[in-house]
């Protein structure tokens with residue numbers, strides 16, 4: 001029997017290169033080895049973007065199109081929408097009853113977001129409970145493995161604590177203790193060298209046109225110590241070089257040589273990078289074009305996924321109710 005995986009993404013914006021190398025490429029590989037559930041986490045999006053909901057339903061479809069274009073295969077994996085599987089909320093409610101406030105208030109991701117996000121008020125009841133819903137997402141499928149980035153580890157830790165607390169209180173081993181599967185690719189920074197994020201406007205989106213990609217990449221920051229064309233560059237501290245390492249590993253040594261021996265200017269180095277990234281995205285964008293023509297197909301894939309996910313989730317909920325004598 002294959003082990004089960006659940007992972008999710010919040011539909012808060014268009015997907016970009018960071019999603020591709022940080023999650024999707026990995027999900028595509030995992031499909032062969034695991035029974036995969038991939039969820040569009042629309043409730044989680046709402047927990048922080050509750051004010052402007054106008055884009056949400058379009059983004060759900062758009063993100064799923066990118067998943068499919070990247071190689072997520074609905075024949076192999078269950079693709080579904082969180083809000084359409086009601087057992088997530090049932091379990092979230094039950095977990096809320098016994099999750100101590102301190103666990104949530106101490107959560108590093110929570111503290112960081114409260115500190116850093118100024119554009120909206122996250123000092124809400126819902127946002128504090130974000131990891132409780134995430135625990136419900138994972139545990140309602142009894143998934144033992146969760147592919148996520150490093151930043152999600154505190155939520156996985158909380159998921160195990162909540163599972164342990166449930167199993168202890170109701171004296172039944174209903175839930176497993178899920179572990180993360182970390183992505184191996186080193187974290188890709190944004191075009192400006194800061195954390196990659198749509199709010200910094202420093203991403204190359206999977207749907208960007210060739211011209212836009214050229215423009216964005218031509219504005220990338222390079223090695224600040226390299227001023228004249230004849231200066232040697234420092235590839236290992238240059239973000240452009242990091243992009244080569246991730247997207248065009250075959251050219252790494254050649255670019256290093258160009259850079260160290262000042263054989264190529266930064267402008268040309270970036271031009272070459274842009275061409276390579278455009279080439280890499282081409283097949284994905286072709287599939288994207290085809291899928292855009294048939295949005296009903298996307299809706300159907302989600303509907304079927306919702307049903308499959310719902311069947312598994314309801315079964316767990318039944319066990320939960322039994323363990324609690326409800």
Ligand code: TRP
Pocket residue numbers: 006007008009010041044133134137138146147148152
């Ligand atoms: N919190 C995750 C993120 O921001 C998204 C998410 C919601 C998730 N539920 C999940 C990830 C369950 C893994 C498992 O990336």
Ligand code: SF4
Pocket residue numbers: 222223226233234235238239240241255258259260264265266267269270
């Ligand atoms: Fe960076 Fe390329 Fe310029 Fe070297 S040549 S500093 S790798 S942009």
